[in-house]
Amino acid sequence: MAPRFQAPRGTRDLLPEELGRWQWAETQARGVLERYGYGEIRTPLFEDFELFARTSGESSDVVQKEMYRFKDLGDRDLALRPEFTAGVMRAFIERGLGGRKRIHRLWSGGPVFRYGRPQKGRYRQFSQVNCELVGSPAPGADVEMITLFVDLYEAWGFRDLTVVLNSVGQPASRRAYGDQLRAWLAPVHGRLSADSQQRLVVNPLRVLDTKDEGDLALFRELGEVPRMLDAIDEADRAHWEAVLAGLESVGVAYEVDHGLVRGLDYYTRTAFEVHDRSLGAQSALGGGGRYDGLIAELGGPPTPGVGFAIGLDRAMLVLEERGAAAPAPPAGIYLAAMEATHAMALALARELRRNLSVELDVEARGFSAQMKAAGKSGARLLVILGEEEWKRGEVAVKDLASGTQETLARAGLAEALGARLAQAPPPVRGGAKETEKP
Numbered sequence: 001m002a003p004r005f006q007a008p009r010g011t012r013d014l015l016p017e018e019l020g021r022w023q024w025a026e027t028q029a030r031g032v033l034e035r036y037g038y039g040e041i042r043t044p045l046f047e048d049f050e051l052f053a054r055t056s057g058e059s060s061d062v063v064q065k066e067m068y069r070f071k072d073l074g075d076r077d078l079a080l081r082p083e084f085t086a087g088v089m090r091a092f093i094e095r096g097l098g099g100r101k102r103i104h105r106l107w108s109g110g111p112v113f114r115y116g117r118p119q120k121g122r123y124r125q126f127s128q129v130n131c132e133l134v135g136s137p138a139p140g141a142d143v144e145m146i147t148l149f150v151d152l153y154e155a156w157g158f159r160d161l162t163v164v165l166n167s168v169g170q171p172a173s174r175r176a177y178g179d180q181l182r183a184w185l186a187p188v189h190g191r192l193s194a195d196s197q198q199r200l201v202v203n204p205l206r207v208l209d210t211k212d213e214g215d216l217a218l219f220r221e222l223g224e225v226p227r228m229l230d231a232i233d234e235a236d237r238a239h240w241e242a243v244l245a246g247l248e249s250v251g252v253a254y255e256v257d258h259g260l261v262r263g264l265d266y267y268t269r270t271a272f273e274v275h276d277r278s279l280g281a282q283s284a285l286g287g288g289g290r291y292d293g294l295i296a297e298l299g300g301p302p303t304p305g306v307g308f309a310i311g312l313d314r315a316m317l318v319l320e321e322r323g324a325a326a327p328a329p330p331a332g333i334y335l336a337a338m339e340a341t342h343a344m345a346l347a348l349a350r351e352l353r354r355n356l357s358v359e360l361d362v363e364a365r366g367f368s369a370q371m372k373a374a375g376k377s378g379a380r381l382l383v384i385l386g387e388e389e390w391k392r393g394e395v396a397v398k399d400l401a402s403g404t405q406e407t408l409a410r411a412g413l414a415e416a417l418g419a420r421l422a423q424a425p426p427p428v429r430g431g432a433k434e435t436e437k438p
């Protein structure tokens with residue numbers, strides 16, 4: 001029978017054995033972000049609904065269909081964050097960061113919420129690593145961002161990723177391009193999906209993002225799709241070319257994708273994503289772009305910016321499917337005690353745990369139950385508190401990897417055990433011997 005309470009649809013629990021990979025990935029990411037000079041910023045999990053509506057765009061799917069919007073007890077119109085950028089820009093303006101220095105490198109990580117239809121790699125609560133470089137309009141900022149984006153995946157063991165990119169121009173060139181798209185689709189307008197027909201009215205670029213097979217067949221029938229890159233102005237083109245040249249000089253592989261439009265409305269000029277085919281329809285592992293009008297749109301001083309977010313759930317899913325081994329936690333100590341030494345074992349465990357990882361039997365069961373537990377625990381060293389040895393100021397220590405046994409003095413035990421754990425396990429001589437009850 002199904003349990004009475006289940007995790008809400010589109011959410012899931014991550015258990016300790018699954019979290020090993022996540023924690024490792026987070027540590028790797030922190031290292032890369034630190035080396036690139038990014039500082040962490042934490043903003044609230046919820047904000048005014050209006051902030052997200054303004055940022056993502058009233059017509060975006062995120063606002064129209066995917067927002068966790070609610071009224072609090074004070075009747076405020078709030079929403080759980082569907083992404084980080086809006087909150088980070090709100091904080092940038094509210095805390096006056098622009099007045100402190102010109103260029104800001106900010107990163108955030110944690111859960112975000114979108115009410116989509118759950119499927120493989122698509123959840124209603126998911127995690128992002130989000131980075132923003134605020135204050136520079138230079139193509140070099142886009143190049144740094146895309147390089148950091150790729151370097152984060154590489155730190156997790158992804159190889160040969162190809163970034164797809166496009167220029168989405170500026171609002172004026174986008175309007176002109178929207179008209180070209182409408183004209184191009186006019187002959188088949190009545191046969192397009194209802195969703196695409198509606199997108200053609202409110203935000204024609206989003207039509208290019210359709211997953212509808214019928215729409216895609218119509219596009220093929222019409223031949224070559226008009227290109228945004230043919231509609232952008234000279235300054236946008238110069239920026240675009242400088243970004244491509246920059247990527248080439250740092251050795252980041254890219255492909256131009258004329259159909260790349262992104263799901264959020266704030267982008268200007270560069271837009272980029274990386275995909276992994278193993279994820280099927282939900283193939284985007286991450287994406288981002290430039291947003292030069294966003295801060296002014298939110299009432300702040302006109303300030304350019306560029307950023308991206310990586311979907312951690314999807315990245316972890318791909319690593320798991322590829323069988324990339326989750327890093328094992330460092331093996332520690334199993335502390336076994338006799339009836340007479342159990343109380344001492346508790347105190348010793350507390351002392352050792354200041355620096356070392358220690359497991360012991362809180363139920364004070366018999367010796368053989370403790371030996372079984374020690375075998376299952378994954379511990380490297382078994383420390384046995386025999387009554388007689390303890391009286392002599394000693395403990396027995398067995399290396400569970402090699403089977404070698406020794407007696408160590410109680411004094412300086414933490415240091416001696418720490419030194420043994422820091423060494424590679426010694427070679428096995430004649431297999432592990434049975435551990436004798438002292």
Ligand code: HAM
Binds near residue numbers: 084289309311
């Ligand atoms: P986004 O493309 O909407 O961009 O999301 C980034 C990534 O989050 C996606 O590529 C995907 O890996 C992951 N993602 C999105 N929705 C889901 C979902 N329902 N379940 C699992 N993973 C998902 C942004 O969020 C922008 N704020 C990025 C940005 C920062 N642009 C500029 N600065």
